[in-house]
Amino acid sequence: MLDAIAHLGRAVLNFIREAGGLFLLLGRILRFSPRVFKDRDLFFEQAINIGYNSIPIVIMVGAFTGAVSAWQTNYQIEGYVPLRYLGLATFKAVVIELGPVLTALILAGRVGASIAAELGTMRVTEQIDALESLAINSVRYLAVPRFFAALFMMPALVTLADFTAIAGAWLVALLLLDIPTATFFSEIPKFFRVFDIIAGLIKAFVFGGIISLVGCHIGFRTEGGAEGVGRSTIRSFVLSAVLILIADYLLATIFF
Amino acid sequence: MIEIRNLVKSFGPQKPVLRGVNLVIRTGESVVIIGRSGCGKSVMLKLITALMPPDSGQVLIDGEDLVTLQEQDVYRVRQKFGVLFQSAALFDSMTVYENIALGLWEHTTKSEEEISRIVAEKLALVDLPGTENLKPAELSGGMKKRVGLARAIAMSPEYVLYDEPTTGLDPINADVINNLIIRLNERLKVTTIVVTHDMTSAYKIADRIVMLHRGVIIFDGTPDQVRNTTDEVVRQFIEGRAEGPIKQTAVVAANPDPGIIRHPVPKRVKLRSKVMPE
Ligand SMILES: Nc1ncnc2c1ncn2[C@@H]1O[C@H](COP(=O)(O)OP(=O)(O)OP(=O)(O)O)[C@@H](O)[C@H]1O
Ligand SMILES: [Mg+2]
Numbered sequence: 127m128l129d130a131i132a133h134l135g136r137a138v139l140n141f142i143r144e145a146g147g148l149f150l151l152l153g154r155i156l157r158f159s160p161r162v163f164k165d166r167d168l169f170f171e172q173a174i175n176i177g178y179n180s181i182p183i184v185i186m187v188g189a190f191t192g193a194v195s196a197w198q199t200n201y202q203i204e205g206y207v208p209l210r211y212l213g214l215a216t217f218k219a220v221v222i223e224l225g226p227v228l229t230a231l232i233l234a235g236r237v238g239a240s241i242a243a244e245l246g247t248m249r250v251t252e253q254i255d256a257l258e259s260l261a262i263n264s265v266r267y268l269a270v271p272r273f274f275a276a277l278f279m280m281p282a283l284v285t286l287a288d289f290t291a292i293a294g295a296w297l298v299a300l301l302l303l304d305i306p307t308a309t310f311f312s313e314i315p316k317f318f319r320v321f322d323i324i325a326g327l328i329k330a331f332v333f334g335g336i337i338s339l340v341g342c343h344i345g346f347r348t349e350g351g352a353e354g355v356g357r358s359t360i361r362s363f364v365l366s367a368v369l370i371l372i373a374d375y376l377l378a379t380i381f382f
Numbered sequence: 383m384i385e386i387r388n389l390v391k392s393f394g395p396q397k398p399v400l401r402g403v404n405l406v407i408r409t410g411e412s413v414v415i416i417g418r419s420g421c422g423k424s425v426m427l428k429l430i431t432a433l434m435p436p437d438s439g440q441v442l443i444d445g446e447d448l449v450t451l452q453e454q455d456v457y458r459v460r461q462k463f464g465v466l467f468q469s470a471a472l473f474d475s476m477t478v479y480e481n482i483a484l485g486l487w488e489h490t491t492k493s494e495e496e497i498s499r500i501v502a503e504k505l506a507l508v509d510l511p512g513t514e515n516l517k518p519a520e521l522s523g524g525m526k527k528r529v530g531l532a533r534a535i536a537m538s539p540e541y542v543l544y545d546e547p548t549t550g551l552d553p554i555n556a557d558v559i560n561n562l563i564i565r566l567n568e569r570l571k572v573t574t575i576v577v578t579h580d581m582t583s584a585y586k587i588a589d590r591i592v593m594l595h596r597g598v599i600i601f602d603g604t605p606d607q608v609r610n611t612t613d614e615v616v617r618q619f620i621e622g623r624a625e626g627p628i629k630q631t632a633v634v635a636a637n638p639d640p641g642i643i644r645h646p647v648p649k650r651v652k653l654r655s656k657v658m659p660e
Contacts (some may be wrong), residue, residue, distance in 0.1 A: 252471035255433045256530075259467075260485040260537075261460040 127340030168271035188287035192294030213310035230333035241361035243344025280334025389439035401597030417594035468528040479514035502533040562637035
């Protein structure tokens with residue numbers, strides 16, 4: 127019992143220390159933010175890496191998210207809510223919650239873990255020391271472009287995921303649930319709130335920041351060779367996933 | 383001038399590495415640091431360039447203490463340095479050209495033609511002309527070392543630190559590098575610190591040879607003084623004998639010194655790591 131408490135205590139302390147490290151890094155990144163314009167080549171390189179190269183997986187995630195949520199919503203509301211509300215329910219769920227969160231969780235794996243692995247490898251092979259020895263600030267050169275690229279690419283990717291999700295839901299409704307297109311979309315304009323879209327995009331923005339910040343932080347702190355890089359990859363994914371879920375909850379309580 | 387005063391560094395309480403190093407390297411001098419594997423030579427080079435913070439002590443570069451300088455001043459001072467890492471530490475996402483050009487892109491306003499001329503010139507110096515477009519993964523160990531050297535001298539630094547420049551090179555290339563180090567030192571007045579196990583190269587390069595042993599400098603003298611020393615520890619090292627005052631255990635556990643219990647490592651003084659990413 128005491129052991130369990132001690133264990134929990136250590137875990138909490140670790141988490142707090144990690145969070146402190148994240149804020150420190152965030153501060154240093156923000157201090158260099160004016161340099162993004164001067165270092166725009168680095169920024170675009172990362173924007174392509176993080177944004178463009180994620181498009182296929184984001185389309186996959188979007189399409190299946192939409193398809194599943196249409197199917198499940200149909201199951202849940204069948205019999206007591208008219209089916210013309212199916213499109214609306216799916217639309218809101220996707221835009222507010224499913225699009226941002228599922229995209230972020232997938233990208234925590236695809237983008238965050240790869241940032242941690244890349245910077246971790248650079249750390250253990252002394253490439254970060256080499257960069258610093260050339261009087262180049264490693265936070266500015268490595269973390270800043272990755273952070274801002276993820277920050278700005280994430281809303282774009284979530285928008286893409288939202289569109290494909292609604293397309294997926296519409297196809298399921300049309301082909302499998304026999305709901306005509308006009309019925310599926312009929313209620314959406316009546317209950318459409320711009321704020322829902324904005325809230326979803328703000329979430330995306332925050333999640334993008336979390337993914338890249340955690341990836342950079344864990345990557346920089348890597349030690350212990352190839353094994354350490356492997357550990358960093360996992361830790362980066364787990365920590366960003368946890369923080370994404372916590373942030374999602376906090377943002378939901380603020381917005382709605 | 384580089385002045386190292388009472389430099390102490392340990393990795394946890396069980397692992398003291400440097401236990402009060404004092405060393406002055408005058409401008410234009412060429413100093414070779416020798417010592418057993420794991421005795422802290424590479425760590426010392428990293429402390430000299432503020433790549434890691436010491437536990438206590440001072441590193442003065444032309445009178446400025448790296449340990450207490452503001453971050454932007456640390457970067458300014460670092461521009462005086464060129465560092466060849468033991469592992470070469472080439473940026474493996476970049477070509478040889480980009481590796482060498484990076485510092486010039488970041489810190490100068492030179493045109494691309496001028497930069498490519500400098501890169502070609504440095505590559506010729508390390509006997510690797512025409513390798514600009516290769517990636518580090520396509521190079522042999524010795525070639526990586528030489529590209530690392532070209533990168534270290536690309537900005538024509540005042541101080542060059544070489545961590546085992548000739549390890550992994552064939553004897554002919556090793557001599558090319560020795561001659562290059564000597565030439566940079568003599569003609570361009572580059573202050574030189576070389577860490578090496580290669581005594582041939584040490585005798586050839588050094589104005590002074592210092593030996594690091596159990597966390598302190600135990601010998602400091604000219605190559606001739608080294609050859610004629612009666613110090614048993616130094617003799618054993620330069621003659622490469624397994625028997626002598628240096629015991630095998632010295633390798634296993636960093637710097638085990640029974641005295642460490644009676645004379646504990648000086649208490650950690652307040653030091654911020656301003657330069658390392660967290
Ligand atoms: N980042 C680190 N974390 C923990 N211990 C370290 C670290 N860097 C070095 N050490 C330890 O410090 C000691 C000195 O290491 P260093 O690399 O300076 O040795 P060296 O004299 O350069 O040896 P070699 O001749 O084999 O290169 C070693 O015991 C090493 O394990
Ligand atoms: Mg070494």
